[in-house]
Amino acid sequence: MxxxxxxxxxxxxxxxxxxxxxxxxxxxxxxxxxxxxxxxxxxxxxxxxxxxxxxxxxxxxxxxxxxxxxxxxxxxxxxxxxxxxxxxxxxxxxxxxxxxxxxxxxxxxxxxxxxxxxxxxxxxFWCQGFSEPEAGTDLAALKTRAVRDKDGYVIDGQKIWTSYAHEADYCFLLARTGSAADGRDGISVFLLPLDTPGVEVRRIDGFVGNDSFNELFLTGVRVPEECRLGAENKGWDIVRRTLAYERVGAPRYARAALVLDGLAAWCREAGLFADPGIREQFGDARALCEAARVLVYRVIDERAKAKEPSPKAYQARAAMVQAERAVGDLALDVMGAEALVEKSPGDAQFRNSLGAGIAAGSYEVQLNLISRLILQLPKE
Missing domain, CATH: 1.10.540.10 (Acyl-CoA dehydrogenase/oxidase, N-terminal domain)
Known part of the structure; x- marks a missing residue:
């Protein structure tokens, strides 16, 4: 091969x-x-x-x-x-x-x-208006509504954890155009200019030191029909395809591997690399980074061959989270108190690893999807 x-x-x-x-x-x-x-x-x-x-x-x-x-x-x-x-x-x-x-x-x-x-x-810049206070991993439960009128749609609702909304020009927004009973079949996508009257952006302080989080409040936001992407009530099909690309769109393993190299150099200078236990931890972390890379490459290979997105993206996403967390834990183990110094490589990687399991779909949800779609495990 x-x-x-x-x-x-x-x-x-x-x-x-x-x-x-x-x-x-x-x-x-x-x-x-x-x-x-x-x-x-x-x-x-x-x-x-x-x-x-x-x-x-x-x-x-x-x-x-x-x-x-x-x-x-x-x-x-x-x-x-x-x-x-x-x-x-x-x-x-x-x-x-x-x-x-x-x-x-x-x-x-x-x-x-x-x-x-x-x-x-x-x-x-664009931002992503998906998650809501009561609809994070379960996007089908979203409550933001877009109601038709003679001039287009009127949108009311709230989005949360909307990264970069404070700097964005547009929002790729999900809103319910059907009834709640329609579930996924009643959702539409809107390409919303954020300077539209009725849009309010409020900053959210990030626990991991991230300044990009925001809440998005939509009150009587009027948009023409031309702002809707695709057919009405068919937004879930767009989102499903979109999320398959998003889950591997950020190759986090590449940065984790670079941090791992820096940690190895730090350990050598500190005289710690002679410890077989530390070398084993480095080997495990490197293997996880390489496994994530190969699994992501399988997804890119599908894309290069113009195949429809497959559940392999969920495997790749979970593997990237494991790699980031392994390197973050290793940084704390080998650097000790120095890894807690603000903006140090250890501090930065640990913070990245905390967010890795949430952004673009939580780690636990990825595991559920793997069990259902790939392993075909029965529901309990």
Missing amino acids: EFAFSTADAAFRNDLVDFLDRELADGWNRSEFGLGSAVFTEFSRGFVRRLADRGWLTPHWPEEYGGGGQGAWQHFVLGEEMWKRGEPRGPQYMNVNWVGPAIVKYGTEEQKKTLLPPITRGEV
């Missing part, structure tokens, strides 16, 4: 690494910038425009929509190298990984013409 990248993709990685070495040479550090902070956002906006100038922001999109037409593997090479550096694109990974592709697949020609070019140029 051949695991090597193609000559073209390997060359792209080399060019990209050279570019990043130059662009991030002035001391880019995600933990120091503060995820979701104004400084972070300003840096990200400038950085993604420089990526876009080279055609590297959306290399996998079709050329007719402003992309490079390069396919899934080049896109993932880009993601790996970005996450190794702490993801300097900020929230743009949502735009390019699944918001844009969802519009390409389900959008009208006018939506594509209006909304896709600003993404390819790196000019806009």
Whole structure:
């Protein structure tokens, strides 16, 4: 079995690494910038425009929509190298990984013409309006409603944990257009400009030091029918496909592996690497990072072959959480009190590992999906 990248993709990685070495040479550090902070956002906006100038922001999109037409593997090479550096694109990974592709697949020609070019140029941020106070992992229980009137829809409701909403231009929003009894069959997707009257964004302090969380309140928000993506009451089909891409869209294992290398160097300098128990912990953490990478590659292979998203994405997502947690626990074990110093590599990785099991679908829910869809275990 051949695991090597193609000559073209390997060359792209080399060019990209050279570019990043130059662009991030002035001391880019995600933990120091503060995820979701104004400084972070300003840096990200400038950085993604420089990526876009080279055609590297959306290399996998079709050329007719402003992309490079390069396919899934080049896109993932880009993601790996970005996450190794702490993801300097900020929230743009949502735009390019699944918001844009969802519009390409389900959008009208006018939506594509209006909304896709600003993404390819790196000019806009999007946020995701899915979770609600009583509908987190169970999105079918959402209560935000969009009621038809003669001018389009009136939306009322609340979203929570809406990352980057305080800086975003648009929200990829789920709202109920059918009855509660319809469940998943009564949900629609709206492409909501966040400057629409009736939209209020409130910040939420993050326990792990994350400044990107927000609540989104929608009160009498009027939108035209042209803001709806796809058919009314068919939003769940869009979401199901979208979430399959989102779950592997952030290759967290790449950053965890880089932190692991730094921890190994720290242990050698501290004279700790001679301890066979510590070496075993490093081996276990490295194996988990590599397992996550291979499982994610299976999902990307499906995408490259234009197959429909499969349950393999849930396996890959769970494996990435395990890898991040293993490296975070290892940092605390080997560094001791030094791992608790704010913004140290150990501190940053431990905080990342806390969020890893929640973002893009909780770890426990992924395990339930694996048991039901892959292992086909009976329900208790």
